[in-house]
Amino acid sequence: MPVTKPISAAVQSAVSDLLAELHSAGGCDKIGLTLDAFSIILCDVAAKYLPVSATDAEARTFLLTLRVEELALARACAGGHNYAWEIFLTRYREKLYQSALRIAREDSAARDLADTLYAELYGTSMRDGERVSKLASFTGRGSLEGWLRTVLAQEFVNRYRRTKRLVSLDEESEDGSQFAAPDPEPLPSTDSRLESATAAALAALSAEDRTVLASYYLDGRTLAEVARMLGVHESTISRKVDKLAKLLRKKILASMVQQGMDRRQAEEALEVDVRDLRVDIRRSLAQESSASPFSKEKDKAGSQKLEAKS
Amino acid sequence: MSNVPKIVLKQLQAQAGEHPDADLLTAFAEQALPESERILVLSHLSVCSDCREVIALALPASEAANAAVSPRPARAGWLTMPAFRWGVVAAGVLVVTSFGVLQYRQTHPGKEKQLAAAVIPREAIPSAPVQTPAASAQTSAAGAVPRTEEKMRLDKRVEARKQFPSMFPQSKSASDAGASVGRIWRPSSNASRVSPGGLPGSGGGTASGSGAGLGTNARAATTVEAQGAASALTTSTSAAPVSDQLAQNQAQQLPSQGRNAIDLGVARAKDPVPAAAAAMQAPSVALHTSPPLMRHAAPRWMITSSGGLRRSLDAGLTWEDVNVNSGSIAGTVKDASGAVIADASVTVTNLDTAEKRIQSSGGDGIFTFANLSPGRYRIDVEKPGFNHLVQSPVALAAQQTARFDAALRVGQVSEAVEVASAMPAQVETPSAGLENMKKSRLRQQNAMQAKETYTHWLATPDPVFRALAATGSEVWAGGSNAVLYHSLDAGAHWTRVLPSSAGTELTGDITAVDFFDLQHGRITTSTPEVWTTADDGQTWHKQP
Numbered sequence: 001m002p003v004t005k006p007i008s009a010a011v012q013s014a015v016s017d018l019l020a021e022l023h024s025a026g027g028c029d030k031i032g033l034t035l036d037a038f039s040i041i042l043c044d045v046a047a048k049y050l051p052v053s054a055t056d057a058e059a060r061t062f063l064l065t066l067r068v069e070e071l072a073l074a075r076a077c078a079g080g081h082n083y084a085w086e087i088f089l090t091r092y093r094e095k096l097y098q099s100a101l102r103i104a105r106e107d108s109a110a111r112d113l114a115d116t117l118y119a120e121l122y123g124t125s126m127r128d129g130e131r132v133s134k135l136a137s138f139t140g141r142g143s144l145e146g147w148l149r150t151v152l153a154q155e156f157v158n159r160y161r162r163t164k165r166l167v168s169l170d171e172e173s174e175d176g177s178q179f180a181a182p183d184p185e186p187l188p189s190t191d192s193r194l195e196s197a198t199a200a201a202l203a204a205l206s207a208e209d210r211t212v213l214a215s216y217y218l219d220g221r222t223l224a225e226v227a228r229m230l231g232v233h234e235s236t237i238s239r240k241v242d243k244l245a246k247l248l249r250k251k252i253l254a255s256m257v258q259q260g261m262d263r264r265q266a267e268e269a270l271e272v273d274v275r276d277l278r279v280d281i282r283r284s285l286a287q288e289s290s291a292s293p294f295s296k297e298k299d300k301a302g303s304q305k306l307e308a309k310s
Numbered sequence: 311m312s313n314v315p316k317i318v319l320k321q322l323q324a325q326a327g328e329h330p331d332a333d334l335l336t337a338f339a340e341q342a343l344p345e346s347e348r349i350l351v352l353s354h355l356s357v358c359s360d361c362r363e364v365i366a367l368a369l370p371a372s373e374a375a376n377a378a379v380s381p382r383p384a385r386a387g388w389l390t391m392p393a394f395r396w397g398v399v400a401a402g403v404l405v406v407t408s409f410g411v412l413q414y415r416q417t418h419p420g421k422e423k424q425l426a427a428a429v430i431p432r433e434a435i436p437s438a439p440v441q442t443p444a445a446s447a448q449t450s451a452a453g454a455v456p457r458t459e460e461k462m463r464l465d466k467r468v469e470a471r472k473q474f475p476s477m478f479p480q481s482k483s484a485s486d487a488g489a490s491v492g493r494i495w496r497p498s499s500n501a502s503r504v505s506p507g508g509l510p511g512s513g514g515g516t517a518s519g520s521g522a523g524l525g526t527n528a529r530a531a532t533t534v535e536a537q538g539a540a541s542a543l544t545t546s547t548s549a550a551p552v553s554d555q556l557a558q559n560q561a562q563q564l565p566s567q568g569r570n571a572i573d574l575g576v577a578r579a580k581d582p583v584p585a586a587a588a589a590m591q592a593p594s595v596a597l598h599t600s601p602p603l604m605r606h607a608a609p610r611w612m613i614t615s616s617g618g619l620r621r622s623l624d625a626g627l628t629w630e631d632v633n634v635n636s637g638s639i640a641g642t643v644k645d646a647s648g649a650v651i652a653d654a655s656v657t658v659t660n661l662d663t664a665e666k667r668i669q670s671s672g673g674d675g676i677f678t679f680a681n682l683s684p685g686r687y688r689i690d691v692e693k694p695g696f697n698h699l700v701q702s703p704v705a706l707a708a709q710q711t712a713r714f715d716a717a718l719r720v721g722q723v724s725e726a727v728e729v730a731s732a733m734p735a736q737v738e739t740p741s742a743g744l745e746n747m748k749k750s751r752l753r754q755q756n757a758m759q760a761k762e763t764y765t766h767w768l769a770t771p772d773p774v775f776r777a778l779a780a781t782g783s784e785v786w787a788g789g790s791n792a793v794l795y796h797s798l799d800a801g802a803h804w805t806r807v808l809p810s811s812a813g814t815e816l817t818g819d820i821t822a823v824d825f826f827d828l829q830h831g832r833i834t835t836s837t838p839e840v841w842t843t844a845d846d847g848q849t850w851h852k853q854p
Contacts, residue, residue, distance in 0.1 A: 049347070065342065082721075086697065089646055090717050097648075103367045141343070142336030146368065150332040150339070153367035157360050198317045207349050210356030213318070219362055229365050231341045248318055270315045 011046045014059035015039055022063065026072035031084040033076050041075050042066075045139045071140030078123070078136035092148060099149045103156050113159075117152055194269050197255040201248050209244055216241050329361055330354055339365050609800045611785060617774030619787055621801050633683040634773060634787065634795040634804040635708035640678040641715045643671040643691055650675025651718060654693035661686040661703055680802040684708045689716075697721035779825040786847070788820030788833060796847055809833065809841050809850035816841055816850070 016039070023029075023038050033041075042063060050062055076084035096117065101110035123133035138147055202210060208230065215226045216237075223241070227234040249270065256266040330338075330351050337343045338351045355362050610622040612629070619632045643654040654671040662685045671677045688702035696718035706712050775789035783800035794816070795804045809816040818837035825831035833841040833850075840853040 086719055089719065093646065093717055139333045141333040142340045146336040146340050147332055149368035150336045150364060153364040154332060156367060157363050194317055202318065207353035207356050211352050214356055214359065215362055219359055221366060225366055228369050229339065249315060252315065270317065
């Protein structure tokens with residue numbers, strides 16, 4: 001793996017301090033990783049994630065939170081060590097396929113997905129005449145198992161979601177609306193004051209809050225799913241979504257009022273939505289056609305009134 | 311849930327820059343990122359639906375199942391939970407039944423015994439009552455058998471019956487079968503019985519007097535032997551041989567009249583005097599004469615001088631130790647593509663005693679080592695053409711089944727692949743909490759767990775047995791300090807039973823276990839107490 005960033009002195013000293021400990025903790029001897037090789041790996045990983053300004057203590061904490069055993073295993077596999085592969089396959093082969101099946105939700109697609117990943121893990125792609133295994137990019141920040149799932153999910157999203165979301169017939173009949181195509185029509189251009197007010201209100205939120213909102217409202221995930229993504233309890237997310245929705249509305253209104261809109265105008269502007277508009281138009285059209293005789297009479301009556309008046 | 315204005319959604323949809331790598335996303339999902347990095351990932355997630363999708367898809371499986379079960383929080387009260395609902399129902403049934411039983415007992419004191427079977431077992435809180443046809447066939451007296459476990463037990467027994475077909479005559483009801491087949495009893499058991507406080511082993515002689523002249527073949531298949539403990543101490547010095555002979559004489563006098571003999575035994579059972587106990591041998595000894603159908607397949611049992619349990623599956627030629635706390639190791643041998651490998655040699659070595667067991671995987675790649683004493687094991691899987699796979703150490707707790715699925719890779723047999731782990735992967739049940747836990751903590755926990763089980767079984771002394779009863783593949787073994795173990799499958803799996811009734815528990819040393827058929831049994835203790843059951847040990851009653 002090419003070193004992308006210069007390695008700071010702090011990182012180097014931390015690595016050399018902890019090297020022996022991490023090397024034995026990672027069980028590197030058995031899978032043919034020498035101290036030197038492992039030292040290079042650790043420096044790479046640290047350089048990748050730590051800012052150049054990181055202190056010695058920060059570098060140490062960082063190194064100690066790495067999953068060295070899995071990191072060593074992955075890198076040994078990437079280096080083509082047979083024994084490391086044995087361990088890897090024993091531990092993860094079954095899990096990998098199960099994860100693929102859960103992600104793809106269909107056997108042949110899952111097999112395809114898992115096989116593709118295997119090919120990448122073995123390193124079928126060549127760079128500078130050398131096989132490059134995807135495992136060489138594992139850095140031990142999370143578990144290897146979780147990493148494999150994530151890589152599978154990324155592959156799946158790249159492959160299927162971009163083209164067309166595959167829906168099995170069962171799922172479609174089960175809940176057709178869930179997979180309805182997202183509304184492709186752009187929103188109508190809105191008041192610039194509303195735009196800026198919304199942007200300000202959103203920017204004031206924490207990244208986590210925005211993620212919650214996006215997951216719940218845009219992606220249509222359930223509260224439970226959002227909760228699991230963020231590792232908090234479902235009820236926390238439930239309260240948070242409710243609170244955020246109210247807060248946003250209040251904030252946007254307030255800032256628009258501040259910018260000189262009156263309260264009702266601001267509320268109307270906030271509720272403008274292309275779908276609402278369309279529905280309104282259709283409804284009003286329907287009303288018009290059915291009400292036309294009445295309105296004509298009314299018009300007539302009105303004109304008669306006018307005539308009488310005149 | 312209140313909605314957000316549409317304009318908010320539009321701005322949320324803005325596109326993101328570069329995606330965080332898989333490592334960061336994984337660490338994020340596993341809560342392993344420091345706050346500064348976590349915020350960076352979150353701010354990307356807030357604008358990148360692809361990465362949100364990746365995270366959602368990559369969530370571990372067990373939690374996905376939970377999420378599927380409860381997508382929205384339950385809003386109603388606690389009574390809506392099915393467990394509570396059934397709990398309330400079960401509690402109601404229990405109250406009504408026990409009241410009915412009490413009433414009935416007061417009015418019909420004599421029928422208590424039959425009722426024993428109808429009483430709901432004391433831990434019958436769980437799920438909905440299940441009426442099993444098999445159950446009613448088995449227990450003539452039992453009206454309702456409410457527990458699903460009970461059904462499983464019965465199923466097991468039916469299976470066992472299939473395994474030992476010769477054991478069970480083609481009779482209509484199970485209890486009839488039990489009665490006619492009778493119980494296997496060792497004639498010499500009174501040796502251990504009459505020495506309640508005695509130190510077994512001091513005599514050391516073989517006290518298995520066995521029903522002399524009763525037909526050696528028939529006896530060979532059915533006798534349960536007991537060795538040692540012949541020198542009965544304190545209470546009755548020479549009682550053992552005498553009562554032995556007594557039993558034999560009675561047996562000869564009562565040839566093949568099993569029924570009468572049993573009745574006789576029951577009649578005298580209330581008398582805890584050792585002499586009467588000798589008479590108790592009669593039914594079983596008598597039965598030895600009758601059942602030629604028990605000649606094959608029935609395991610023979612004996613108690614060693616040190617109170618250990620031994621079993622012979624070949625009519626007494628070879629004996630093996632049986633550990634009632636035993637666990638088992640099972641799994642499947644597969645190759646890298648997931649295809650099963652038959653005839654792979656699987657060796658399980660106890661790291662503490664160096665005892666080895668070898669087995670070949672079956673046609674479906676499955677191997678099962680039952681009856682292993684708890685401890686640490688090493689598993690070797692070998693097959694020509696594949697690498698030699700080693701898993702060590704595997705910690706096995708008492709009565710636990712450890713699963714180990716071996717994935718062999720093509721290679722030289724000489725190439726050993728060693729997998730070091732505290733526990734086999736399958737034992738560390740990945741639950742929601744564990745999955746998110748940092749690996750180091752998980753590893754530590756596993757190691758601690760393994761150590762705990764290890765020290766636990768080291769600290770628990772092996773039970774010292776004194777009495778046995780076996781009917782076909784069903785075995786009861788009782789011993790010192792109220793230990794009572796029960797096996798439905800000829801000793802492959804054991805469960806400890808603690809008889810109790812009306813708040814009192816069986817105490818003292820069990821000196822005799824008598825089972826007259828599959829359902830009806832009696833236990834005599836050194837205290838002395840007599841406990842009976844009419845439903846195969848589900849419920850017990852202390853004799854006044």
